[in-house]
Amino acid sequence: MREKVIRAILDSGENFISGEQLSKELGISRTAIWKHINALREEGYNIESVNKKGYRLAEKPDDILSSENISYNLPTEFIGKKIVHFDTIGSTNDYAKEIGNKVRGGTLIISEQQTKGKGRLGRSWKSKSGDGIWMSLIIKPKIDPYKAPFLTLVAGASIVEALSNLGVDVLIKWPNDIILNNKKICGILTELSAEMERVNYIVIGIGINIKTLDFPNEIKEKATSLYKEGYKISRADIVRQFCIEFEKLYKGYILDDDKENTLDICRKHSAVIGKQVYIVKNNKKELVKCIDINENGNLIIKENNGDIKEIMSGEVSI
Ligand code: BT5
Structure with missing residues (x-):
C-alpha cells in the first residue's frame, strides 16, 4: 500500500491529489492515507499538503534509494x-x-x-x-x-x-x-x-x-x-x-x-595502460609496464626482462 500511495503521488507530478481521491483510488480510509503520508515524510519524502487541494511532492525525492x-x-x-x-x-x-x-x-x-x-x-x-x-x-x-x-x-x-x-x-x-x-x-x-x-x-x-x-x-x-x-x-x-x-x-x-x-x-578510461605499475601477487611486488587489456579482459604487461605476460587476477598498484 505504501508503494501505491507514493506511486499515485509521483504520477500526479506537479498537480495536487486530494486525500479523497487517493482514498477512493486505493480503497483505504483517509486516516490510513494520512498515516502513510506521515511515514513517507519520515523516510525523507518532502510531501506538501495544502488544505482543500491535497498532497503533492514538493521536490523530486532524488536522494532516496527506494x-x-x-x-x-x-x-x-x-x-x-x-x-x-x-x-x-x-x-x-x-x-x-x-x-x-x-x-x-x-x-x-x-x-x-x-x-x-x-x-x-x-x-x-x-x-x-x-x-x-x-x-x-x-x-x-x-x-x-x-x-x-x-x-x-x-x-x-x-x-x-x-x-x-x-x-x-x-x-x-x-x-x-x-x-x-x-x-x-x-x-x-x-x-x-x-x-x-x-x-x-x-x-x-x-x-x-x-x-x-x-x-x-x-x-x-x-x-x-x-x-x-x-x-x-x-x-x-x-x-x-x-x-x-x-x-x-x-x-x-x-x-x-x-x-x-x-x-x-x-x-x-584505463588508469594503468601505458604506465609503470606494481603487480602484487602472493606477497611479491614487481614493477612492470602495462601494455593493454586483451580480448579476455586480462591485463597484458611487459616485465623488466622484456617478457610479455598475461595477468588474469591480482592487485595493481600505481
Ligand atoms: C573492493 O575490494 O574494492 C570491493 C569493494 C566492494 C564493496 C561493495 S559495497 C556493496 C557490496 N557489499 C559488500 O559487502 N561489498 C560490496 P578491494 O579491491 O579488496 O579493496 C578493499 C580495500 O579498499 C580495503 O582494504 C581498503 O584499503 C579500501 N577501502 C575500504 N573501504 C573503502 C572505501 N569506502 N572507499 C575507498 N577505499 C576503501
Missing part, C-alpha cells in the same frame, strides 16, 4: 526493476547470496549502511550510513562459469559511462577499482555461485563513495568521494544511469558475445 525512486519509469528491461532497500545490513553481497536462487535476474539490493561491508580477499569495505551507494546486483546469465570474471569489467565500464553521463570523468584501475583524481571512489566485488558448467547466479557488489568527507586514517590517503571532489550528484540518478548502462553492455556480452564495447571503455 524502489519507487529508482525503478519508476526506469527504461530498462530487467536490471533494477526489482529493488530491495535496507536501512542497515551486514553486507548487501551476503544478503544477495542468501536470496540469489529465489529472485529474478536484475534484482538490486541496496543498503544505506553496511556493518560488515566486504572487499576482495576478506578485506573490509567502509560503508557508513547515507555516505555512499552500497549495492549488489543479482544476475543469472546462461554462461559458462569461466566467462563470469569479465562481468567485473562490464560493471566497471557501466560505472564509467553512468558517471560520465552525469558529468564526472573517472578511470578504471584494472580490474575492479574506479579512480577519481588519483583516488579510489568505487570498488567492485563479483561473487559467483556455479556448478561445473552452469552459473546459478552472479552477485556484483558495488560501493561508490558519494558524501564521505572524512575517511578513516587507514584509507585517508587513497580514498575519495564525489562530494570531496566537488560533485553534488543525486545517488538515485547514479543508480538509474548505472542500471541503464549495465543492461546495454551486459546484453551485448551475454547475448551477442560482444566484448568490444566494454573493452573499448576499459581501455579508453
Whole structure:
C-alpha cells in the first residue's frame, strides 16, 4: 500500500491529489492515507499538503534509494526493476547470496549502511550510513562459469559511462577499482555461485563513495568521494544511469558475445595502460609496464626482462 500511495503521488507530478481521491483510488480510509503520508515524510519524502487541494511532492525525492525512486519509469528491461532497500545490513553481497536462487535476474539490493561491508580477499569495505551507494546486483546469465570474471569489467565500464553521463570523468584501475583524481571512489566485488558448467547466479557488489568527507586514517590517503571532489550528484540518478548502462553492455556480452564495447571503455578510461605499475601477487611486488587489456579482459604487461605476460587476477598498484 505504501508503494501505491507514493506511486499515485509521483504520477500526479506537479498537480495536487486530494486525500479523497487517493482514498477512493486505493480503497483505504483517509486516516490510513494520512498515516502513510506521515511515514513517507519520515523516510525523507518532502510531501506538501495544502488544505482543500491535497498532497503533492514538493521536490523530486532524488536522494532516496527506494524502489519507487529508482525503478519508476526506469527504461530498462530487467536490471533494477526489482529493488530491495535496507536501512542497515551486514553486507548487501551476503544478503544477495542468501536470496540469489529465489529472485529474478536484475534484482538490486541496496543498503544505506553496511556493518560488515566486504572487499576482495576478506578485506573490509567502509560503508557508513547515507555516505555512499552500497549495492549488489543479482544476475543469472546462461554462461559458462569461466566467462563470469569479465562481468567485473562490464560493471566497471557501466560505472564509467553512468558517471560520465552525469558529468564526472573517472578511470578504471584494472580490474575492479574506479579512480577519481588519483583516488579510489568505487570498488567492485563479483561473487559467483556455479556448478561445473552452469552459473546459478552472479552477485556484483558495488560501493561508490558519494558524501564521505572524512575517511578513516587507514584509507585517508587513497580514498575519495564525489562530494570531496566537488560533485553534488543525486545517488538515485547514479543508480538509474548505472542500471541503464549495465543492461546495454551486459546484453551485448551475454547475448551477442560482444566484448568490444566494454573493452573499448576499459581501455579508453584505463588508469594503468601505458604506465609503470606494481603487480602484487602472493606477497611479491614487481614493477612492470602495462601494455593493454586483451580480448579476455586480462591485463597484458611487459616485465623488466622484456617478457610479455598475461595477468588474469591480482592487485595493481600505481
Ligand atoms: C573492493 O575490494 O574494492 C570491493 C569493494 C566492494 C564493496 C561493495 S559495497 C556493496 C557490496 N557489499 C559488500 O559487502 N561489498 C560490496 P578491494 O579491491 O579488496 O579493496 C578493499 C580495500 O579498499 C580495503 O582494504 C581498503 O584499503 C579500501 N577501502 C575500504 N573501504 C573503502 C572505501 N569506502 N572507499 C575507498 N577505499 C576503501
